[in-house]
Amino acid sequence: xxxxxxxxxxxxxxxxxxxxxxxxxxxxxxxxxxxxxxxxxxxxxxxxxxxxxxxxxxxxxxxxxxxxxxxxxxxxxxxxxxxxxxxxxxxxxxxxxxxxxxxxxxxxxxxxxxxxxxxxxxxxxxxxxxxxxxxxxxxxxxxxxxxxxxxxxxxxxxxxxxxxxxxxxxxxxxxxxxxxxxxxxxxxxxxxxxxxxxxxxxxxxxxxxxxxxxxxxxxxxxxxxxxxxxxxxxxxxxxxxxxxxxxxxxxxxxxxxxxxxxxxxxxxxxxxxxxxxxxxxxxxxxxxxxxxxxxxxxxxxxxxxxxxxxxxxxxxxxxxxxxxxxxxxxxxxxxxxxxxxxxxxxxxxxxxxxxxxxxxxxxxxxxxxxxxxxxxxxxxxxxxxxxxxxxxxxxxxxxxxxxxxxxxxxxxxxxxxxxxxxxxxxxxxxxxxxxxxxxxxxxxxxxxxxxxxxxxxxxxxxxxxxxxxxxxxxxxxxxxxxxxxxxxxxxxxxxxxxxxxxxxxxxxxxxxxxxxxxxxxxxxxxxxxxxxxxxxxxxxxxxxxxxxxxxxxxxxxxxxxxxxxxxxxxxxxxxxxxxxxxxxxxxxxxxxxxxxxxxxxxxxxxxxxxxxxxxxxxxxxxxxxxxxxxxxxxxxxxxxx
Amino acid sequence: xxxxxxxxxxxxxxxxxxxxxxxxxxxxxxxxxxxxxxxxxxxxxxxxxxxxxxxxxxxxxxxxxxxxxxxxxxxxxxxxxxxxxxxxxxxxxxxxxxxxxxxxxxxxxxxxxxxxxxxxxxxxxxxxxxxxxxxxxxxxxxxxxxxxxxxxxxxxxxxxxxxxxxxxxxxxxxxxxxxxxxxxxxxxxxxxxxxxxxxxxxxxxxxxxxxxxxxxxxxxxxxxxxxxxxxxxxxxxxxxxxxxxxxxxx
Numbered sequence: 025x026x027x028x029x030x031x032x033x034x035x036x037x038x039x040x041x042x043x044x045x046x047x048x049x050x051x052x053x054x055x056x057x058x059x060x061x062x063x064x065x066x067x068x069x070x071x072x073x074x075x076x077x078x079x080x081x082x083x084x085x086x087x088x089x090x091x092x093x094x095x096x097x098x099x100x101x102x103x104x105x106x107x108x109x110x111x112x113x114x115x116x117x118x119x120x121x122x123x124x125x126x127x128x129x130x131x132x133x134x135x136x137x138x139x140x141x142x143x144x145x146x147x148x149x150x151x152x153x154x155x156x157x158x159x160x161x162x163x164x165x166x167x168x169x170x171x172x173x174x175x176x177x178x179x180x181x182x183x184x185x186x187x188x189x190x191x192x193x194x195x196x197x198x199x200x201x202x203x204x205x206x207x208x209x210x211x212x213x214x215x216x217x218x219x220x221x222x223x224x225x226x227x228x229x230x231x232x233x234x235x236x237x238x239x240x241x242x243x244x245x246x247x248x249x250x251x252x253x254x255x256x257x258x259x260x261x262x263x264x265x266x267x268x269x270x271x272x273x274x275x276x277x278x279x280x281x282x283x284x285x286x287x288x289x290x291x292x293x294x295x296x297x298x299x300x301x302x303x304x305x306x307x308x309x310x311x312x313x314x315x316x317x318x319x320x321x322x323x324x325x326x327x328x329x330x331x332x333x334x335x336x337x338x339x340x341x342x343x344x345x346x347x348x349x350x351x352x353x354x355x356x357x358x359x360x361x362x363x364x365x366x367x368x369x370x371x372x373x374x375x376x377x378x379x380x381x382x383x384x385x386x387x388x389x390x391x392x393x394x395x396x397x398x399x400x401x402x403x404x405x406x407x408x409x410x411x412x413x414x415x416x417x418x419x420x421x422x423x424x425x426x427x428x429x430x431x432x433x434x435x436x437x438x439x440x441x442x443x444x445x446x447x448x449x450x451x452x453x454x455x456x457x458x459x460x461x462x463x464x465x466x467x468x469x470x471x472x473x474x475x476x477x478x479x480x481x482x483x484x485x486x487x488x489x490x491x492x493x494x495x496x497x498x499x500x501x502x503x504x505x506x507x508x509x510x511x512x513x514x515x516x517x518x519x520x521x522x523x524x525x526x527x528x529x530x531x532x533x534x535x536x537x538x539x540x541x542x543x544x545x546x547x548x549x550x551x552x553x554x555x556x557x558x559x560x561x562x563x564x565x566x567x568x569x570x571x572x573x574x575x576x577x578x579x580x581x582x583x584x585x586x587x588x589x590x591x592x593x594x595x596x597x598x599x600x601x602x603x604x605x606x607x608x609x610x611x612x613x614x615x616x617x618x619x620x621x622x623x624x625x626x627x628x629x630x631x632x633x634x635x636x637x638x639x640x641x642x643x644x645x646x647x648x649x650x651x652x653x654x655x656x657x658x659x660x661x662x663x664x665x
Numbered sequence: 666x667x668x669x670x671x672x673x674x675x676x677x678x679x680x681x682x683x684x685x686x687x688x689x690x691x692x693x694x695x696x697x698x699x700x701x702x703x704x705x706x707x708x709x710x711x712x713x714x715x716x717x718x719x720x721x722x723x724x725x726x727x728x729x730x731x732x733x734x735x736x737x738x739x740x741x742x743x744x745x746x747x748x749x750x751x752x753x754x755x756x757x758x759x760x761x762x763x764x765x766x767x768x769x770x771x772x773x774x775x776x777x778x779x780x781x782x783x784x785x786x787x788x789x790x791x792x793x794x795x796x797x798x799x800x801x802x803x804x805x806x807x808x809x810x811x812x813x814x815x816x817x818x819x820x821x822x823x824x825x826x827x828x829x830x831x832x833x834x835x836x837x838x839x840x841x842x843x844x845x846x847x848x849x850x851x852x853x854x855x856x857x858x859x860x861x862x863x864x865x866x867x868x869x870x871x872x873x874x875x876x877x878x879x880x881x882x883x884x885x886x887x888x889x890x891x892x893x894x895x896x897x898x899x900x901x902x903x904x905x906x907x908x909x910x911x912x913x914x915x
Contacts, residue, residue, distance in 0.1 A: 285781075285782075285783045285786065287777055287778050287780060290777045294765045294766050294770065295765050297765070570761075571763060571765075573761070574761045574762075574763055576722070577722070577749070577761065578749070578750065578774060578775050578778065579746050579747065579748075579750025579751070579778065580746055580750070581742050581745070581746030581747075582742065582746075583742070584746065
């Protein structure tokens with residue numbers, strides 16, 4: 025069969041182009057297999073919080089398949105010029121359209137088979153490994169894996185669909201052009217890109233709006249949805265800026281003869297104009313891919329790193345019961361009995377009584393009560409005697425004086441106005457009785473210590489509640505069983521009952537699966553980025569062949585030409601990563617607000633994690649760039665005399 | 666006074682397995698300042714190799730080539746590039762204009778590389794674009810104009826540096842007869858103003874515009890014709906006779 029032979033010939037002859045395609049697609053087959061395997065071959069759903077984890081994984085899976093498909097199409101488009109020329113030659117040599125379709129068909133079938141075999145083999149091997157990773161990240165021993173054929177079946181089906189789409193796309197490309205066009209497609213030069221001033225400015229404005237939203241997101245309950253809106257703006261803005269603003273900017277530079285007619289600027293400005301036209305969308309995609317890698321990993325690593333802070337936010341003791349009155353002797357007996365049954369020892373009991381917290385906002389030094397959806401603080405009050413006892417301090421307060429504690433920050437105003445009265449403030453950094461009432465993690469906690477109970481009630485007139493807690497020792501399993509039994513026996517509503525061992529496993533399950541997915545998705549995106557960069561180098565190489573030849577004849581040494589073109593190509597390749605870092609910079613405030621929703625207030629952790637990740641990304645990006653650069657050089661040198 | 670002198674130039678290519686192809690066997694000739702030399706020969710006779718050596722794009726295996734007293738046989742790559750930039754102008758069969766520039770910038774390219782000011786470049790271009798009749802094409806892209814127009818833009822690019830030597834490689838090879846005539850007339854006019862030209866060509870018609878024609882065969886100079894006071898037709902007839910004689914020698 026001639027078409028099959030020609031297809032095989034193409035695959036083996038153009039190794040520099042087919043190998044990366046095979047590698048990246050195999051990688052996606054592998055990762056998709058792992059996702060399917062985690063969802064279908066494990067008892068994840070049966071685990072505590074398994075439904076959440078399962079949901080997160082399925083979301084990730086959809087995302088991976090989407091990214092894989094899109095970047096494959098993008099690579100196909102980059103190479104299609106070169107490819108169409110080759111097929112055009114066949115067509116001139118007498119092959120019919122039907123034959124060409126057959127060649128394209130067989131090519132993709134071969135690609136599909138190769139990628140499926142490699143991908144599933146590695147997927148099978150690595151799913152065991154990934155499973156162990158997931159297990160340790162979620163922190164459970166109950167998770168187990170039974171290997172079945174289901175993931176493979178799904179994997180085969182999903183990629184059959186992807187490759188069918190590719191085949192249809194290629195057919196469409198073939199349909200569009202007739203043989204003579206095919207032959208000349210690469211030779212046909214491109215018009216100088218037009219400047220779309222309106223779109224260029226619009227892009228900048230949209231990007232600015234996105235950044236503005238992100239920076240001004242308040243840590244209230246709708247922080248996350250506002251973050252999503254900001255993301256949408258930044259995505260649209262990035263594409264517009266990369267595609268149109270860059271061209272308008274370059275055109276403006278070109279209009280300044282003093283700047284334009286200098287050897288380096290002359291070559292780079294004119295060349296960049298064309299590159300940006302062809303590459304604007306691709307560069308914007310790389311930039312957004314890098315941004316999402318940075319944001320996803322920053323968020324998940326920060327959550328893992330900040331897990332202890334989050335857990336401590338729930339309250340000062342391992343187990344805590346909040347109630348309108350102190351625990352009765354009978355209830356205390358129950359707890360003791362359950363502890364004994366579960367081999368738990370209890371230590372450091374502590375009871376704090378504070379007024380029921382009210383939600384509100386701080387405007388300057390005035391606390392204004394507000395509905396829960398518009399608030400970002402909860403405030404309760406207590407008397408000095410309790411505070412001094414808990415902290416072992418010896419503060420004295422006048423009637424118009426208060427101590428103010430704000431979780432995660434310091435109250436820096438001189439006074440506090442509340443309930444129509446003004447109090448002078450002594451800020452305090454410590455309050456070992458602080459707890460998040462009703463597990464409301466989105467709010468900053470404010471505790472106001474007044475001279476006595478009467479004044480405390482003037483500050484916050486709501487009835488007192490008692491937070492009663494103690495630490496426990498025992499195995500993780502015993503601790504959880506003890507906690508659950510206590511809660512059931514005493515019939516405590518879940519928002520009034522805190523058990524850190526239980527919270528810890530919940531957070532581990534959620535954060536662990538988030539990180540697991542973050543890592544897998546980042547792998548996919550890095551792979552997509554590598555593939556796009558690689559094929560960009562290849563297509564740019566072909567585009568620059570003639571350039572090098574003409575330049576050398578006009579009297580620019582190869583070294584000088586290389587220098588001029590490389591520095592400019594490097595600029596083009598660095599743009600997306602610069603864009604990604606800027607995006608991350610603006611995403612951090614919104615990220616901070618969204619994460620505080622989950623109880624993470626430590627912005628130091630967030631900053632550190634993002635700086636480290638940015639550095640890692642920069643280094644790996646440059647490595648990828650340099651590793652692919654030799655392909656470019658090779659292609660360019662083919663065109664020399 | 667001789668501008669370009671070639672003495673016993675040899676060039677061989679090894680094709681592996683100790684096989685050597687001798688592209689140029691022993692070529693000696695010189696080109697005077699203000700001369701217009703055509704080099705003719707069949708494909709594979711060594712014309713392109715000769716041109717590449719003169720253009721400093723490749724080194725001869727042995728022999729000596731000097732231009733304006735500078736020894737070209739041993740220039741480093743950077744020196745060669747600088748030499749090309751300052752001393753030579755190139756015109757090619759396939760024009761070799763860059764699509765990323767408009768015509769004006771294509772012409773400016775060598776001057777920009779030589780770091781000349783925009784004003785200087787504009788002053789140089791004005792008379793040249795009049796001479797070549799391309800004044801109204803300057804702001805268009807190179808792919809928007811015809812082949813003959815492209816070649817005139819390419820000639821402008823070659824001449825704008827006021828090179829000592831203009832090298833032309835089949836400059837009319839891709840053009841129709843009316844455009845061919847235009848280009849050859851331009852060459853003749855430029856030469857009459859003192860520009861030294863060395864042209865490689867297949868076409869007897871193109872060669873008939875030159876002052877001197879060298880015939881090259883099997884890597885050697887085989888014959889040499891001077892136009893002298895002959896009319897172009899007489900000269901053309903002699904060139905054709907010489908080509909016929911060349912074919913008969915086996």
